[in-house]
Amino acid sequence: MKKHYYVDGEWKSSNKYTELLSPHTKEAIAQIPQATLEDVETAIDIAYETRKQMAALTAYERAAILEQIGQLFMDNRQKAAEIISLEAAKPIKYALGEIDRTIETYKFAAEEAKRLTGEMIPMDAAKNGANRFGYTIEEPIGVIGAITPFNFPQNLVAHKVGPAIAAGNTIVLKPASQTPLSALFLAELIDQTALPKGVFNVVTGSGKTIGDALVKNDKVKMITFTGSPAVGKGIQEKAGLKKVALELGSNSGLIIDKNVDLAKIVPKCVMGAFSNQGQVCISLQRTYVMDEIYDEFLEQFSTLTNQLVIGSPDEESTDISAMIHPDEQARALSWVQEAVEQGSKIISGGTIENGVFLPTILANVSSTSKVSCQEVFAPIVVVNRISSIQEGISAINNSDFGLQAGIFTNDIQTAFKASKELQVGGVMINDIPTYRIDQMPYGGVKESGTGKEGVKYAIHEMTETKLVVWNQQ
Numbered sequence: 001m002k003k004h005y006y007v008d009g010e011w012k013s014s015n016k017y018t019e020l021l022s023p024h025t026k027e028a029i030a031q032i033p034q035a036t037l038e039d040v041e042t043a044i045d046i047a048y049e050t051r052k053q054m055a056a057l058t059a060y061e062r063a064a065i066l067e068q069i070g071q072l073f074m075d076n077r078q079k080a081a082e083i084i085s086l087e088a089a090k091p092i093k094y095a096l097g098e099i100d101r102t103i104e105t106y107k108f109a110a111e112e113a114k115r116l117t118g119e120m121i122p123m124d125a126a127k128n129g130a131n132r133f134g135y136t137i138e139e140p141i142g143v144i145g146a147i148t149p150f151n152f153p154q155n156l157v158a159h160k161v162g163p164a165i166a167a168g169n170t171i172v173l174k175p176a177s178q179t180p181l182s183a184l185f186l187a188e189l190i191d192q193t194a195l196p197k198g199v200f201n202v203v204t205g206s207g208k209t210i211g212d213a214l215v216k217n218d219k220v221k222m223i224t225f226t227g228s229p230a231v232g233k234g235i236q237e238k239a240g241l242k243k244v245a246l247e248l249g250s251n252s253g254l255i256i257d258k259n260v261d262l263a264k265i266v267p268k269c270v271m272g273a274f275s276n277q278g279q280v281c282i283s284l285q286r287t288y289v290m291d292e293i294y295d296e297f298l299e300q301f302s303t304l305t306n307q308l309v310i311g312s313p314d315e316e317s318t319d320i321s322a323m324i325h326p327d328e329q330a331r332a333l334s335w336v337q338e339a340v341e342q343g344s345k346i347i348s349g350g351t352i353e354n355g356v357f358l359p360t361i362l363a364n365v366s367s368t369s370k371v372s373c374q375e376v377f378a379p380i381v382v383v384n385r386i387s388s389i390q391e392g393i394s395a396i397n398n399s400d401f402g403l404q405a406g407i408f409t410n411d412i413q414t415a416f417k418a419s420k421e422l423q424v425g426g427v428m429i430n431d432i433p434t435y436r437i438d439q440m441p442y443g444g445v446k447e448s449g450t451g452k453e454g455v456k457y458a459i460h461e462m463t464e465t466k467l468v469v470w471n472q473q
């Protein structure tokens with residue numbers, strides 16, 4: 001089926017189309033228009049022209065539009081989930097979960113639109129501030145260029161589109177080449193709302209070809225990017241003086257203390273390591289378990305992992321399906337082989353069967369093996385033995401990344417120490433690092449990025465703070 005991209009409230013065709021293949025069946029599922037550099041420029045011009053109209057909407061109107069988007073997702077929950085499942089091979093139960101989160105994200109954006117306030121400044125607290133009255137206003141920044149990844153094609157788009165609308169901005173969205181259908185479905189829904197035409201635009205095509213047109217254009221005032229560290233760094237270098245928010249990857253770690261109830265923890269670890277085939281930026285990648293319970297943990301973890309249902313993404317029972325691309329599966333396999341050559345032991349999986357990379361547990365992994373020190377982004381988890389909590393903290397901090405980390409412990413001193421010493425954007429006490437809800441501040445340190453998402457925080461990034469000072473003479 002030939003798709004169209006969406007600019008100025010109109011569906012546009014292109015001179016060039018590429019075939020979108022299902023990661024699961026490898027069959028063609030759609031023909032996707034490849035926007036040209038001129039097409040991107042046109043979209044930016046439209047978003048630029050519409051920015052004043054958008055900025056003039058009241059908070060009440062912006063909130064009502066966001067509520068409407070949320071409602072449309074509720075009405076189309078199943079369909080929206082099936083699109084994710086089809087283009088990303090996300091098992092349908094997780095795709096439905098993503099739509100439920102998407103609804104919440106737009107709901108939070110609607111609520112935040114109504115409390116976008118500045119603050120009073122106590123001017124007379126300064127020696128020279130007498131008789132002045134000061135306050136700030138959060139003004140929309142203008143055109144936002146949003147570039148999004150394949151792994152949460154609806155909710156991670158919502159984390160950019162929701163805050164951008166709440167703040168009164170206009171948007172040009174470039175979704176991942178493997179998951180354009182979700183973004184185009186969002187355009188279909190937004191088209192039914194009162195959002196002025198031209199405020200929300202979607203251009204489809206390869207990031208390598210059209211990315212620069214978005215990143216370098218002076219009319220775009222902010223780039224909000226979620227994706228890999230390599231692409232993020234390139235964007236930062238090219239963006240010049242415009243604002244850039246980068247939500248990048250990680251190799252998230254978890255510490256498991258000796259005094260914990262494994263029966264409660266192990267199912268969470270299985271979910272954290274393998275949901276969406278491990279293609280989650282906060283997927284549980286490195287697990288450090290205290291010596292006293294290491295063998296028991298490994299046994300329970302591999303038993304539950306081996307019970308995961310491998311199959312087609314559209315089956316309700318499926319836990320694990322194909323990764324996003326065969327090349328990615330081949331890369332992941334070569335990383336497992338490297339780890340084994342460097343002394344790791346395969347506890348579960350470690351192979352590709354019927355086109356699916358099996359959930360893989362590796363023990364005794366060197367910190368220099370790629371499966372440990374790079375972002376694996378595959379259903380692979382490292383489980384290593386530690387003899388002290390300090391060893392686990394040091395191992396987690398020995399990373400180029402720092403998005404989230406977790407610790408399971410019943411000792412409050414240990415929990416407090418971990419919360420202070422882990423060098424990450426978020427520490428989860430008695431949870432896996434994969435835990436996220438959509439209104440919490442979210443974003444990493446080191447090579448995991450800059451800037452925070454989590455609706456309220458993204459809105460703040462997407463506004464300019466203007467100070468007003470009245471001299472009362």
Ligand code: NAP
Binds near residue numbers: 175206207210250
């Ligand atoms: P990716 O390859 O970096 O792609 C992300 C987006 O960037 C896609 O839309 C891509 O377009 C585009 N792109 C590629 N080259 C570009 C360029 N030169 N200029 C501008 N845009 C360009 O990442 P992915 O494989 O889709 O997603 C996985 C990564 O995202 C992982 O590293 C994961 O950790 C990270 N992630 C982070 C978070 C977070 O919140 N921190 C959340 C989810 C995912 P094409 O698809 O056309 O190449």
